[in-house]
Amino acid sequence: MIYPIIAYGDPILKKRAKPVEKDDSFDLKQLVSDMFDTMYQANGVGLAAPQIGLSIRVFVVDAEQMEEKSIKGFKKTFINPTILDESGDEWTYEEGCLSIPQVRAEVNRKSTVKIRYYDENWKEFTETYDGIAARIIQHEYDHLEGILFIDRISMFKRKLIQGKLNDILKGTVKHDYKMKFHSK
Ligand code: NI
Numbered sequence: 550m551i552y553p554i555i556a557y558g559d560p561i562l563k564k565r566a567k568p569v570e571k572d573d574s575f576d577l578k579q580l581v582s583d584m585f586d587t588m589y590q591a592n593g594v595g596l597a598a599p600q601i602g603l604s605i606r607v608f609v610v611d612a613e614q615m616e617e618k619s620i621k622g623f624k625k626t627f628i629n630p631t632i633l634d635e636s637g638d639e640w641t642y643e644e645g646c647l648s649i650p651q652v653r654a655e656v657n658r659k660s661t662v663k664i665r666y667y668d669e670n671w672k673e674f675t676e677t678y679d680g681i682a683a684r685i686i687q688h689e690y691d692h693l694e695g696i697l698f699i700d701r702i703s704m705f706k707r708k709l710i711q712g713k714l715n716d717i718l719k720g721t722v723k724h725d726y727k728m729k730f731h732s733k
Contacts, residue, residue: 550583551590552601553729557649558718566604566693568629571671581626581669584609591726593647595685597692600648608689620681630666632690637661642684644698650724652713654702658687
């Protein structure tokens with residue numbers, strides 16, 4: 550099932566997501582499969598559950614379509630993740646987000662992230678990532694904390710993109726995948 554992607558302006562994107570209960574009656578594997586399908590049809594490299602309207606701590610990533618060869622095969626599901634440590638020098642990278650179409654901005658983040666999480670089979674992992682993989686994880690993890698990449702840019706840069714953000718709020722932004730706008 551392909552979900553519509555929740556657009557910037559919906560309060561669910563600003564909310565801290567709740568952990569998934571292991572004995573939840575809903576089908577976690579089906580949800581994960583639907584999240585990958587939804588992400589692929591939108592040509593995304595990461596998707597967090599709040600972006601499909603579910604305020605739970607789940608995100609998926611697949612960097613296969615990115616140009617950086619170093620992360621080929623980086624495809625993972627993160628259930629109830631906790632970032633344990635962020636380290637290394639800050640570096641800047643231009644980010645985008647399926648919930649904020651037509652907007653890209655350079656964001657500073659630390660280079661290395663240590664994260665503990667479960668996969669869809671409730672197997673626990675603690676792993677360290679750097680470079681683009683860390684960047685994707687940090688961006689998606691932010692979604693679970695109710696933070697968007699545009700919250701991490703300067704007021705000056707934010708002013709430059711405000712017109713585009715207003716178009717998203719109004720639901721008039723151009724988008725080539727199914728979206729759900731708060732104003733509609
Ligand atoms: Ni995003």
